[in-house]
Amino acid sequence: MATLKGSPYMNGVATLKGSPYMSGVVTLKGSPYTELSGDSERVALHLSAELLLDVHLIDGTYELFRHFYAVPRARDERGREVGAVRGVLTSVLAMINGGATHIGVATDHVIESFRNRLWAGYKTGDGVDPDLLSQFPLLEEALTALGVAVWPMIEYEADDALAAAGAAAARDARVGRVFICTPDKDLAQSVRGTYLALVGDASDGYPGLPGWGPKSTAAVLAKFGHLEQIPAEAEAWGVNASNAAALARTLQRERDRALLFRDLATLRTDIPLFASIDELRWHGPTDAFAPLAARLDAASAASAPDNVAGANSAPGLLPSS
Numbered sequence: 124m125a126t127l128k129g130s131p132y133m134n135g136v137a138t139l140k141g142s143p144y145m146s147g148v149v150t151l152k153g154s155p156y157t158e159l160s161g162d163s164e165r166v167a168l169h170l171s172a173e174l175l176l177d178v179h180l181i182d183g184t185y186e187l188f189r190h191f192y193a194v195p196r197a198r199d200e201r202g203r204e205v206g207a208v209r210g211v212l213t214s215v216l217a218m219i220n221g222g223a224t225h226i227g228v229a230t231d232h233v234i235e236s237f238r239n240r241l242w243a244g245y246k247t248g249d250g251v252d253p254d255l256l257s258q259f260p261l262l263e264e265a266l267t268a269l270g271v272a273v274w275p276m277i278e279y280e281a282d283d284a285l286a287a288a289g290a291a292a293a294r295d296a297r298v299g300r301v302f303i304c305t306p307d308k309d310l311a312q313s314v315r316g317t318y319l320a321l322v323g324d325a326s327d328g329y330p331g332l333p334g335w336g337p338k339s340t341a342a343v344l345a346k347f348g349h350l351e352q353i354p355a356e357a358e359a360w361g362v363n364a365s366n367a368a369a370l371a372r373t374l375q376r377e378r379d380r381a382l383l384f385r386d387l388a389t390l391r392t393d394i395p396l397f398a399s400i401d402e403l404r405w406h407g408p409t410d411a412f413a414p415l416a417a418r419l420d421a422a423s424a425a426s427a428p429d430n431v432a433g434a435n436s437a438p439g440l441l442p443s444s
Contacts, residue, residue: 175299178292178403179223182305183230183273184281186211187262191255199422204254208262209419212440215271225292225403227396228266229284230259232275236283238327238387245387246328265419268411272403274396286390288397295400317350320385321374329384332373339364350374350381416440 190210197206218226234248234256248256259275266273274284285303292301321340323331342362347353354360355375357367364370374381397403420439 176225176297177300177302178225178298178400179218179302179304180285180288181228182281182285183228183262185305186214187258188255197422199418204258205261205419205422207255208258208265209440211262212265212269219405224405225400226405227272227274227288227403229274229276229281230263231281232259232277236280237278241383242329242387244328265415268409268415270405270408279391279394283391283394284396287392287394290392291396292400298400316385316388318344319388320350320381324388329387331384332377332381334366334370334373339370350385413441
């Protein structure tokens with residue numbers, strides 16, 4: 124099973140902007156509010172909704188990038204850059220302290236994926252700061268030590284894992300809401316893969332079709348919805364699209380490429396990540412977390428001279444004694 128990147132239709136999951144914990148998107152499964160006929164039913168429904176589980180799914184790749192450029196640099200005793208990892212852990216701990224009980228984090232263990240085999244120009248890790256790339260394995264190790272479910276993606280992307288986890292969680296009757304914490308437009312925007320197939324996605328490295336801009340594409344898709352339903356002749360479109368005849372010729376000439384781009388924009392939701400939502404419940408850190416956190420806390424203090432003023436003011440991962 125697959126769902127289109129950017130589609131809000133993932134087994135009843137709808138997307139809303141604004142995360143209460145991390146900058147990004149809150150994805151909600153359904154709504155506990157429907158039309159009710161009496162106060163007693165409202166109370167019963169409210170109490171029922173409170174008993175349902177919230178699941179928080181985090182884009183670890185984005186969080187690592189975000190913290191890498193937002194927090195002071197810090198190197199541990201081995202000389203490894205660890206500042207971004209420390210920042211992500213702080214955010215996840217804040218989420219847990221805020222009441223999150225079921226958490227999963229997806230990362231791009233390697234930037235490349237199966238999509239690179241489909242399109243040579245698809246995004247790669249080229250040009251990414253080595254100090255950033257080197258923190259992915261450490262982040263995965265640290266989150267595992269913290270006791271959080273982690274999905275390091277190699278064949279697929281973190282986006283695929285978030286979509287797959289969201290779809291799986293939404294199927295569980297015990298789950299009331301699924302929050303997907305990511306700013307990625309693939310999961311955040313209410314556009315279908317057909318849209319990205321036509322206009323392209325520069326951040327992912329594919330260009331779309333020549334001449335197909337956002338306005339004309341939106342107008343055509345508002346009427347026809349999918350590539351297969353767009354008539355070959357522009358005269359049959361009946362929409363306000365600039366230079367429609369040229370767009371129609373381009374689509375006929377490059378339809379196979381558009382279908383390829385749509386495949387690139389399609390999130391895979393059939394990845395087996397967990398057998399039960401119970402696997403996402405946080406039971407506390409493992410024994411490995413305290414020494415690792417202590418090392419990260421020490422790195423922040425030791426590297427202060429190389430950082431901006433106030434580098435030592437960041438809160439520690441371990442509670443102060």
